[in-house]
Amino acid sequence: MVKYDPKAWFALIFHSYSRQVLRLLLPGLIFMLVYTFGIAYLILDYFKLHFVSTTAVHSLLGIVLGLFLVFRVNSAYDRWWEGRKLWGLLVNNTRNLAAKVSSFLPESDTASRNFFAQMIPNFVVAMKEHLRKGVNLADLDIVEEDFLKRLKGKEHIPNMISLMLYERVNKLYKDKELTGEQLFVIDKEIKEFSDILGGCERIKNTPIPYSYSMYIKKFIFTFTVTLPFAFITEFGYWTIPIVLLIFFILVSVELIAEEIEDPFGGDTNDLPIDELSEKIKNNVREILLRD
Amino acid sequence: MVKYDPKAWFALIFHSYSRQVLRLLLPGLIFMLVYTFGIAYLILDYFKLHFVSTTAVHSLLGIVLGLFLVFRVNSAYDRWWEGRKLWGLLVNNTRNLAAKVSSFLPESDTASRNFFAQMIPNFVVAMKEHLRKGVNLADLDIVEEDFLKRLKGKEHIPNMISLMLYERVNKLYKDKELTGEQLFVIDKEIKEFSDILGGCERIKNTPIPYSYSMYIKKFIFTFTVTLPFAFITEFGYWTIPIVLLIFFILVSVELIAEEIEDPFGGDTNDLPIDELSEKIKNNVREILLRD
Amino acid sequence: MVKYDPKAWFALIFHSYSRQVLRLLLPGLIFMLVYTFGIAYLILDYFKLHFVSTTAVHSLLGIVLGLFLVFRVNSAYDRWWEGRKLWGLLVNNTRNLAAKVSSFLPESDTASRNFFAQMIPNFVVAMKEHLRKGVNLADLDIVEEDFLKRLKGKEHIPNMISLMLYERVNKLYKDKELTGEQLFVIDKEIKEFSDILGGCERIKNTPIPYSYSMYIKKFIFTFTVTLPFAFITEFGYWTIPIVLLIFFILVSVELIAEEIEDPFGGDTNDLPIDELSEKIKNNVREILLRD
Amino acid sequence: MVKYDPKAWFALIFHSYSRQVLRLLLPGLIFMLVYTFGIAYLILDYFKLHFVSTTAVHSLLGIVLGLFLVFRVNSAYDRWWEGRKLWGLLVNNTRNLAAKVSSFLPESDTASRNFFAQMIPNFVVAMKEHLRKGVNLADLDIVEEDFLKRLKGKEHIPNMISLMLYERVNKLYKDKELTGEQLFVIDKEIKEFSDILGGCERIKNTPIPYSYSMYIKKFIFTFTVTLPFAFITEFGYWTIPIVLLIFFILVSVELIAEEIEDPFGGDTNDLPIDELSEKIKNNVREILLRD
Amino acid sequence: MVKYDPKAWFALIFHSYSRQVLRLLLPGLIFMLVYTFGIAYLILDYFKLHFVSTTAVHSLLGIVLGLFLVFRVNSAYDRWWEGRKLWGLLVNNTRNLAAKVSSFLPESDTASRNFFAQMIPNFVVAMKEHLRKGVNLADLDIVEEDFLKRLKGKEHIPNMISLMLYERVNKLYKDKELTGEQLFVIDKEIKEFSDILGGCERIKNTPIPYSYSMYIKKFIFTFTVTLPFAFITEFGYWTIPIVLLIFFILVSVELIAEEIEDPFGGDTNDLPIDELSEKIKNNVREILLRD
Structure with missing residues (x-):
């Protein structure tokens, strides 16, 4: 933009x-x-x-x-304005998710903190590229050993990342690191990720009749x-x-x-989604990785 | 389309x-x-x-x-755009329902996994055909023995399928396979199915005055x-x-x-609901039936 | 219509x-x-x-x-379209309420099943007539002995019926037939009844300035x-x-x-609310009274 | 009107x-x-x-x-229509709050029943006058001994009344007359009071630029x-x-x-808020004070 | 304005x-x-x-x-009207948050009461200035010793303040001063702060294409x-x-x-956000610090 x-x-x-x-x-x-x-x-x-x-x-x-x-x-x-609203919501949601995860997890659980500090921005980057030409796996931060293996060949990368986030939260819940209520609150944020993605895909894929x-x-x-x-x-x-x-x-x-x-391209009129995803990355890391 | x-x-x-x-x-x-x-x-x-x-x-x-x-x-x-939104929501909802069911159920419960992997797409197919000429039972996957028997002669097939989904979830809850909170979260998704269906029926059945x-x-x-x-x-x-x-x-x-x-027909201007239901089927199965 | x-x-x-x-x-x-x-x-x-x-x-x-x-x-x-939406919601809500009550109550509790199978359609009929010339008590199904006595002379029949529904649900809760969570879920549907009714009354009673x-x-x-x-x-x-x-x-x-x-009359342009309430009656009974 | x-x-x-x-x-x-x-x-x-x-x-x-x-x-x-919607919501909300309080409290607690039967209409009257020339304390029902003393000199009477409602509910909760879930459900209705009031104040106080x-x-x-x-x-x-x-x-x-x-005055075009608050008073009393 | x-x-x-x-x-x-x-x-x-x-x-x-x-x-x-709505919501939200905190905390916990009585207005002031030329830390009330130290050099002051609010609430929860339900209710209000801020930032930062x-x-x-x-x-x-x-x-x-x-400046047409934040400050203090 x-x-x-x-x-x-x-x-x-x-x-x-x-x-x-x-x-x-x-x-x-x-x-x-x-x-x-x-x-x-x-x-x-x-x-x-x-x-x-x-x-x-x-x-x-x-x-x-x-x-x-x-x-x-x-x-x-x-x-265009709806697309802008959805990305605005994404900024808020990632911020909220990071803040919640950060205050729910003990300071000492650096493994989980790192996981979320990398996976939330990964979701945003994948979503952004998915709305453009398709995701290049090289743009993502590698979080775990089999991370790339699980994504390779999948058609819908952001969905897979959101599934991984979900699985991690569930695992923390089963390991009693999160209470039922905390699961509920976090689940709501991740569900909104999927709604935002769905809204953007709709705008992208449906030209006027x-x-x-x-x-x-x-x-x-x-x-x-x-x-x-x-x-x-x-x-x-x-x-x-x-x-x-x-x-x-x-x-x-x-x-x-x-x-x-079609507001998700890289043209002069398009939404500043490159800047927004950079901003999200910095916000999320600042919140989760305070040393 | x-x-x-x-x-x-x-x-x-x-x-x-x-x-x-x-x-x-x-x-x-x-x-x-x-x-x-x-x-x-x-x-x-x-x-x-x-x-x-x-x-x-x-x-x-x-x-x-x-x-x-x-x-x-x-x-x-x-x-037309409202119809598109509703189908976009349906894509999200089925994805979320599958992800939730998948992470709540143990890996070993293949019976339930198969049930949802077939019934969720069944609902989508039935809804699609219900919005067109009416449901042909032959288009549905047969899930259980008395499946077709229960549907035969019913006027409103998608409703019956949503009821069956609901009953199954309830049964899992009574068998303590799902906790109260998990019931609550899953129930919300199935309720939205019915809202989406209601919205599409309204668009379909109400021409301008x-x-x-x-x-x-x-x-x-x-x-x-x-x-x-x-x-x-x-x-x-x-x-x-x-x-x-x-x-x-x-x-x-x-x-x-x-x-x-009337955006639910098969004409050039109509929404790509055939493609969307195919896509939903693949997504749901990918999530629930990972071997 | x-x-x-x-x-x-x-x-x-x-x-x-x-x-x-x-x-x-x-x-x-x-x-x-x-x-x-x-x-x-x-x-x-x-x-x-x-x-x-x-x-x-x-x-x-x-x-x-x-x-x-x-x-x-x-x-x-x-x-007109808002009125249509509200009636569409009513169809969904009655369906959901019936399905929930049906799966929460034991098969054997025919008294309660009959109560809801008659009171939900009663609410719809009363609401419909309330939006027209006023409710004729003879149009309602008699549910309990003192049913008509409680309604006689009241100005706002649909409100009274919704109150009765509410009381019954509360009684079931106090008798431990419903858990707290189930109360919560059912309460939400009945609350929506009142919102739908309020919306229709607003459309009916407020001509343009x-x-x-x-x-x-x-x-x-x-x-x-x-x-x-x-x-x-x-x-x-x-x-x-x-x-x-x-x-x-x-x-x-x-x-x-x-x-x-004013879309609630019986004219050519008006909404098909007679048909919709007949449809609701059949749906609700089919769900609650399967023999 | x-x-x-x-x-x-x-x-x-x-x-x-x-x-x-x-x-x-x-x-x-x-x-x-x-x-x-x-x-x-x-x-x-x-x-x-x-x-x-x-x-x-x-x-x-x-x-x-x-x-x-x-x-x-x-x-x-x-x-004008938004103002009408907000007052329509208020009618619904007061009705719901009264119905819930009535079914949650024992028949014998006449003190609390009287409190709500007077305070809910007080809120409505105060809100109505607040949207006009300002509240005249003489228009309110006196509920408790220090009622007028607490309101005297306050700028924002409806807010104070909503605070008093909130305190009473909290007291009932602390005295174990209300369960946590019941608190939650009632709290939702009172919160909506404040949203409705805020919406009306916005319409009242913000002329076009x-x-x-x-x-x-x-x-x-x-x-x-x-x-x-x-x-x-x-x-x-x-x-x-x-x-x-x-x-x-x-x-x-x-x-x-x-x-x-500006739809809250007493002119020919204005909303019938005098009639609506009278109606609310009667409804609320009918529900809470059935003898 | x-x-x-x-x-x-x-x-x-x-x-x-x-x-x-x-x-x-x-x-x-x-x-x-x-x-x-x-x-x-x-x-x-x-x-x-x-x-x-x-x-x-x-x-x-x-x-x-x-x-x-x-x-x-x-x-x-x-x-302009959306901006007005968001600030109207902010007035409501701060009022609700103060009322809830006030009735949940014991009268004796003056430390926490003071904290919220200063931090809520701090958030509003920081948000207002953030939407104009950027926050001058001298405009904020100093709440705790390391308050300014934590804010210094941060780019997004309102976010940091909302995080501090969140941390305090969490601390009260861990110290058993708040129950899980009370945490849930308060959390909802703070989440809305962030949505309101996000909405205002969107209006501020996105001119028409x-x-x-x-x-x-x-x-x-x-x-x-x-x-x-x-x-x-x-x-x-x-x-x-x-x-x-x-x-x-x-x-x-x-x-x-x-x-x-761009309705957040100080011009004749702009929204009265200076007055609104003054009003919020007074409201919040009146509720939390009644002596």
Whole structure:
């Protein structure tokens, strides 16, 4: 995530969009430029057609399209914000789990303390990478001898790590290091790990419904492709900048919505999950390993 | 659910809608074509009428209609997204239930382990089919001798399965294989099964209110049927493509909303519940039956 | 609730509204017909006035009015959907309560089993009628000797029934038929009964604020009454169908919103609460009284 | 709260607004009448100016203003509805607390029964008055000897009452009249009292942000003050009714929003909290003091 | 937070915005004045150009822009309101924690009472300053000897304080001054502290996505910069006030949204968190230290 000052108007107006948006916007703008120029040339200079044109149709459809785009970008923003909330919860949860484990275990049980000080951050790192390209086992701290052996070949690494956490807590309970009540309290935190992970996977794996996505793109396309005919008779070649302006405004929205919608990547708009997992690691270790 | 790349503009613009949408959209388009042509011919060439026409009425009503359609499609989307959330919860819950049962039961109790490894996926499969055409008992794993006998003739299969799960847990509790606290923790997961099922049934069985649905369709009909009169005097036969364009844009929305609204079918827009239940089966077995 | 196919466009377009909507819509339409005709006759043929008219004012106000109506109908829909959710929860809760009671009580305690098998449906029936015209004690199953005596003359029957359920559970607890934990688990379900009832009463008893309701009606009235003046000079007697069309579209929305808003009646749009309570009765008995 | 029939169109259209709305609306209307007349006279008859005027600017800004007003009134409505929900919860909670206390205490402990039968309604009355002008101690039932002495001079009466409830429950627990589990269950209800009170205080004490409120008022003012210039050249003295109509429609919304926003007063739009607290008193006594 | 009367229309209309809004609005207005005048002079008097101009493009785009701004300001308002809710919860929670600690501890344990009477307000003060410029340790009450030593150099002061609270509670539990149940109940309140803090940090640290913010500013800029061309041919130098009016209305919204969005500062629109923390301090001490 780029850090920026939301009040720096000048910079925000003249700074260009992210590469991803531009990669799609520029060809579109060039196509529209050529297309509108072609239409204008054919109608005005080649065939010299004269026909009644109206902006009424595009005015009506434009408002409807605008409504769709506003809702579109807001539902994308809602996902982004939900993703942010889930990661915020994760920060809290890891903190709470570490604090609870730390106060429940005796100072002397360094083995267990080390286990949790490494496994909690391992879960966060695995979850983060799972939401991106998949987990690279080399990114994880090796906790126990057969740690990597148990994870190798598994499809869903964060799940396995959460299972290991669970087993360890259960073992402590059976060894009477934790009372029933303490088990209960700790169990609640680990269960929330799995809910947070599930929520993030849902955001990641469920784009908006196929037909809906198709509809908005078809609508934008139909709208912009017929746009020149609404202005050509009255404005001649001035139609070109007008069409480009409207195209730019409308298509940007959809592109930005697409970019925001999947907030777990490494792009400028994405959530600062790298920083958050680093922060979690430091917090957890500070709490559990005070020397 | 069709997997698609939401950023593939070209494909999305030129790919046609799902069969369901087209089955309703095409006849409408053909009717409007014939109807508008008829109106145009009668007014322009047959009766040669001249009257003042205005786009003001349709411009005003069009914005109101647009507002309704945008809200309509968004409330449909909300249902779809709620359905997705519920299935996401189901994935989490089954995972948690399996993990808890697995760590609570001794390794040696393979009978109970097998029971849960088959009954949890059975519940998911039964729920999925219950939300579609009804459960075919042949799709279920046979767990115990009188399993099919107890289900035969029952109307609500998933409920019966959840009851069986509940009874088994209770039996383990009475046999002192589970402590009171463990009963409590497991009970919470099974209760959530029933809440998820209830939520999905609600989405499935409650279309938007009759009058509201009727109103939107009457509005669209009245709007498009009177549309030619707003353009005919000024645009002549050009009225036909204009009317068809507006008709296409407006009616598609309602059709897409109808399709999205019921997200548990097997269509392109529907949720990937077949894949999810397969995934649940594998997860649950991996956790409970590690050899 | 009328069962209908939301995809049957033809039927929905030509089927008429519910009696309730028509009872209010028809007189309005007739009044507007006479009124607009009167205005038109006076201006065009009697006084033969000529004045500049504009649709700009009504176009602006019309969009604002449209916005209000869309929000109005959506907030009505939200109440309707909340009511549906609450009844969905009730179905789940009664099912859970029955299942829990059934597995906690010994098979031999038929007295208690019968008590719950009759009292849970009694609560649902009483709640349903309480949300309509008030409870008729004859609709309830008589459970114990002094059952009717305790209910007679009480204002709030469902509350009394929930209190009786509570007392019975407490008695079982004091008689050591239920453990403390089981009391806790059952108590939670009965508490939810009261929350569901409270939610439904809130929806039932709280119409939208007086001023807000008044404002929307005043706005619609002012808007439609001044509408003829915007069209009369340009369209002559064609003003009449135009005004009627706009009147029909706008007033229907408010009428439908009013109808949806109170979802517990017996009308076409209302929730299927008769069916739901029948279904609950069958479910509960099937679970508790298996012979 | 005025009881009204939301379907009585005739009454709602011709009944005038609440005094509060009129007290602000009437001077505004008179000012606009004089102002618009003055502008019209100066331009048309005194200076006899002729200039091009357009409704385009006000049409655009009017839609934006309309959007703001619709959102404004809906966020006010949301607060009102949240306040209603909180009071609905209070009705439920007091009912539940009374029922639980009643079934936990022996029939013979009339001292404690009387205590709760008076203190629960005391809390509700104190909360209600706290949300209005402040609590008058004379409105409370005197429960114990030093009751008034403890409350005198305290700023936050409902808090003190909730503390007293809490202390009594704790005392019963220490005297072994309540078990640990019963303490837990009762504690939950009293905690919710404090959450409900906190929610109501938040709604009461937090108007919408200063700048936002200022902006909407500045916008309305600028819009209406420049409105005559958009119509004057084309419509002459007819500008006056047009401007008054638009002024009336727009300003009413803001006034109604202001009125709805604070739902705990004694006005026509306010919530029926007097009736609700009377109802709670009767319910609680009926449950706790059955003789 | 400025206290104001939301019904004082006169004051609100003529009072100027906060310094922050004006600091950005004034230069913009001056730039637009100079720019529009320049354009007008060049077109009308220098080059004496004549071209067809239309308000149709800006009318369409203006509505879309208006929609974005309305949603923008409402999502900013939602954050502000969420922040308010969190602080409202904090008031409740601190009150509850104090009440519980007070009734659980014996009257004689003044050491612990003093500890909580100082540490709870310390947490609130530290949280408040953490959300602003960072915590100044001099603002905290010194509770124990090594209090400052433990906090010095730590990055996240409120977290450390919450950990200290947690440790103290645990110590009381191990010393048998608190029962397991009492530990459980108190633990719940302290856990909520951490959730509230996490929520506030999220609001504070996550501005709206970079691209989205950029898009709105680019849109406003493009819209206002091309605005003069839409009016110039028809309105001549009157274009200047028209453009300034529209600029003022549109840009204010974005500026107000920016200001509201971060509600924890010390500005006029910000939440009254100074007062709230003072109030909490008094409440907590009143409850814990009654002499």
